[in-house]
Amino acid sequence: MGEKIIPLIMCGGAGTRLWPASREVRPKQFLPLFGTRSTFQETILRVSDPTLFERPIVITNNAYRFMVSEQLAEIESEADILLEPMRRDSGPAIAAGAAFAETRASDAIVLALAADHVVRDNAAFVEACREGLVAAGKGRIVTFGVAPERAATEYGYINPGEVVSGKVRSVKQFVEKPDAAKATEYVKAGYLWNSGNFMFRASVLLDEYRSVDAASVQAVSDAVAKAGRDLGFFTLDEAAFGSAKAISIDYAVMEKTGHAAVVPVACGWSDVGSWHAVWELSAKNGQGNAAQGMAVFEDSRNCNVMTDKALVALEGVDDLVVVATQDAVLVSRQKDANGLKRLVTKLKTVAPQVTEEHLKVHRPWGSYQSVDMGERHQVKRIVVKPGGRLSLQKHHHRSEHWIVVRGAARVTVNEAVKTVHENESIYIPIGAVHRLENPGKILLELIEVQTGSYLGEDDIIRIEDDYRRS
Numbered sequence: 001m002g003e004k005i006i007p008l009i010m011c012g013g014a015g016t017r018l019w020p021a022s023r024e025v026r027p028k029q030f031l032p033l034f035g036t037r038s039t040f041q042e043t044i045l046r047v048s049d050p051t052l053f054e055r056p057i058v059i060t061n062n063a064y065r066f067m068v069s070e071q072l073a074e075i076e077s078e079a080d081i082l083l084e085p086m087r088r089d090s091g092p093a094i095a096a097g098a099a100f101a102e103t104r105a106s107d108a109i110v111l112a113l114a115a116d117h118v119v120r121d122n123a124a125f126v127e128a129c130r131e132g133l134v135a136a137g138k139g140r141i142v143t144f145g146v147a148p149e150r151a152a153t154e155y156g157y158i159n160p161g162e163v164v165s166g167k168v169r170s171v172k173q174f175v176e177k178p179d180a181a182k183a184t185e186y187v188k189a190g191y192l193w194n195s196g197n198f199m200f201r202a203s204v205l206l207d208e209y210r211s212v213d214a215a216s217v218q219a220v221s222d223a224v225a226k227a228g229r230d231l232g233f234f235t236l237d238e239a240a241f242g243s244a245k246a247i248s249i250d251y252a253v254m255e256k257t258g259h260a261a262v263v264p265v266a267c268g269w270s271d272v273g274s275w276h277a278v279w280e281l282s283a284k285n286g287q288g289n290a291a292q293g294m295a296v297f298e299d300s301r302n303c304n305v306m307t308d309k310a311l312v313a314l315e316g317v318d319d320l321v322v323v324a325t326q327d328a329v330l331v332s333r334q335k336d337a338n339g340l341k342r343l344v345t346k347l348k349t350v351a352p353q354v355t356e357e358h359l360k361v362h363r364p365w366g367s368y369q370s371v372d373m374g375e376r377h378q379v380k381r382i383v384v385k386p387g388g389r390l391s392l393q394k395h396h397h398r399s400e401h402w403i404v405v406r407g408a409a410r411v412t413v414n415e416a417v418k419t420v421h422e423n424e425s426i427y428i429p430i431g432a433v434h435r436l437e438n439p440g441k442i443l444l445e446l447i448e449v450q451t452g453s454y455l456g457e458d459d460i461i462r463i464e465d466d467y468r469r470s
Contacts, residue, residue, distance in 0.1 A: 007047040007056040008097035011115040016344045020328040024356040029116035040115040066364040085238035091252035092244040098202035099224040108202045120268025128265035132199045135168040141200040145192030145262040146269045151183035156194040171260040208257045219244040274337035275321040279304035328354045364467045378455045380448040384438040391465035392435045398452030400428040407444035410437040
């Protein structure tokens with residue numbers, strides 16, 4: 001059996017190009033945009049053939065660590081999860097993954113993949129990996145060049161050169177995102193879309209990076225060498241990683257190296273960079289309308305609807321995007337991705353909360369969602385996973401009343417521990433030390449009614465916490 005590939009999944013980005021579904025605390029790679037699985041889960045499954053791929057490495061940040069481990073568990077997959085202490089763009093992230101891969105195998109070959117891309121033909125992608133593996137083994141840094149489906153202006157392009165091995169070609173030139181006329185020229189001349197996914201021997205990538213920025217490679221290598229372990233995660237050393245220069249892998253290595261190669265692939269690839277891209281990838285009715293959630297169309301064509309709960313009805317409109325979440329609604333023209341970027345920039349000054357958080361907030365133990373809020377009260381719906389346990393905590397400004405609607409809760413209030421069943425309730429006075437647990441085998445759901453002079457999430461004094469949050 002030949003060499004195997006270590007997948008390195010880049011999972012720390014927080015774009016808002018798919019607002020309001022994608023937000024800072026739960027970005028698009030964790031969303032089920034096409035069916036029941038997220039693009040992160042689909043990416044993991046794409047590189048799960050044990051005859052070709054080793055156990056993956058996922059690089060993400062502290063805020064997403066439990067989402068990553070939860071979504072891996074949902075698809076019965078495992079990975080080594082590296083936590084970046086801060087964002088430093090793709091250069092240091094990929095270098096950290098490469099350095100970590102070398103701790104597993106000194107001659108490791110790494111496949112760096114974005115967690116938020118879509119591939120519709122997995123077999124074609126895997127075949128391209130097999131092609132790229134040969135060239136990567138010989139010291140090439142192989143990028144995946146996608147055969148263009150149109151003259152796209154939202155992607156960079158690669159001009160392929162001479163054959164290196166099999167279908168792999170050298171890279172004559174990387175070019176930036178073009179205007180429409182240039183894009184048409186590039187497609188006619190046989191250029192490929194630059195997918196931003198790479199395969200390389202870890203040592204080669206690090207050597208090439210070191211030749212242009214030795215200090216950053218040293219910083220990243222130190223961050224890996226000094227990494228800690230916390231709840232099963234690998235935590236990169238903050239001081240070391242923070243001293244690496246923030247830069248993309250394209251600028252740091254790919255546009256400077258003499259080892260760049262490209263494997264052409266036609267695999268139905270998309271970086272899902274806009275709602276228009278989501279529409280292109282979605283199933284549609286006879287009038288070109290796509291919907292996820294409850295939607296009704298009358299005399300409407302080429303529209304895209306995504307809705308959490310509310311029914312969306314469109315009449316007499318064409319080429320619209322409507323995204324309805326529980327606290328924000330987007331109505332947009334299909335093809336103006338830059339318009340959405342300008343809108344989100346404006347929202348960050350007018351209503352930053354709707355770009356950062358959802359009403360439904362995910363926690364390692366489950367989730368909570370605000371249902372109603374007034375000056376001195378808030379009503380939440382809380383869901384706790386089987387075996388899940390909130391921190392032992394207290395509040396200075398609010399009391400709480402919990403009503404169990406499903407499952408059973410084990411509740412600690414000061415020294416007392418009580419099991420509360422469906423249709424039973426319990427009162428938590430202001431200042432009482434308390435904890436909520438789900439000892440059962442099914443989800444625990446309860447309604448929480450808070451009353452008090454201040455109801456912010458920062459009025460939590462954690463005394464003990466399974467998840468080591470401060």
